[in-house]
Amino acid sequence: SQTIHQWPATLVQPVGSPLSLECTVEGTSNPNLYWYRQAAGRGLQLLFYSVGIGQISSEVPQNLSASRPQDRQFILSSKKLLLSDSGFYLCAWSRPRAGKNIQYFGAGTRLSVL
Amino acid sequence: SQKIEQNSEALNIQEGKTATLTCNYTNYSPAYLQWYRQDPGRGPVFLLLIRENEKEKRKERLKVTFDTTLKQSLFHITASQPADSATYLCALDAIHNSGYALNFGKGTSLLVTP
Numbered sequence: 001s002q003t004i005h006q007w008p009a010t011l012v013q014p015v016g017s018p019l020s021l022e023c024t025v026e027g028t029s030n031p032n033l034y035w036y037r038q039a040a041g042r043g044l045q046l047l048f049y050s051v052g053i054g055q056i057s058s059e060v061p062q063n064l065s066a067s068r069p070q071d072r073q074f075i076l077s078s079k080k081l082l083l084s085d086s087g088f089y090l091c092a093w094s095r096p097r098a099g100k101n102i103q104y105f106g107a108g109t110r111l112s113v114l
Numbered sequence: 115s116q117k118i119e120q121n122s123e124a125l126n127i128q129e130g131k132t133a134t135l136t137c138n139y140t141n142y143s144p145a146y147l148q149w150y151r152q153d154p155g156r157g158p159v160f161l162l163l164i165r166e167n168e169k170e171k172r173k174e175r176l177k178v179t180f181d182t183t184l185k186q187s188l189f190h191i192t193a194s195q196p197a198d199s200a201t202y203l204c205a206l207d208a209i210h211n212s213g214y215a216l217n218f219g220k221g222t223s224l225l226v227t228p
Binding site: 102110 | 155156160163205207216219
């Protein structure tokens with residue numbers, strides 16, 4: 001069966017510090033991978049998605065970047081965090097080339113930038 | 115612009131009653147519509163998918179309807195239980211920079227009281 005791991009679960013970082021959140025998927029090959037942010041009282045905002053190694057699509061201009069160094073690894077990064085980067089970050093995967101695009105989410109990372 | 119609208123007000127119902135949640139959309143021509151459940155501090159979990167040519171879909175106590183003329187989906191939970199308390203999100207496929215990804219509504223919070 002497929003599983004998705006996301007860590008850390010909680011992170012408190014000072015403004016201006018770097019960020020690295022990691023997500024890995026097991027039990028499937030060549031998944032589509034996604035990073036979302038959910039701010040308090042707001043919906044899920046798609047940040048990045050990837051259909052393959054090194055292929056990253058950015059949805060919103062921002063202080064963040066994403067990388068996919070391996071087939072089942074997706075990393076969200078920032079060089080210098082802003083207060084506005086606080087939120088709940090979710091990684092998700094879906095089956096490749098599947099029209100239904102059902103997404104399976106990780107447990108999320110609660111990021112607080114102080 | 116594309117919009118997915120869910121009732122932002124929380125829905126409070128008594129145990130045993132049927133909960134009905136609404137999802138309205140504009141400027142989409144979806145082939146599918148999906149519903150997810152999200153518990154506090156957790157990632158969303160896929161519940162049901164309904165195709166554009168399906169009027170109704172059922173899974174245990176859950177029922178989803180899809181009216182492409184009204185551009186609306188209704189999500190029903192029959193014989194509701196306190197364990198059904200959560201936020202429910204609807205989602206639609208949308209074209210993004212280099213492929214399809216999901217757009218999510220902001221969700222409706224459901225509280226089932228004993």
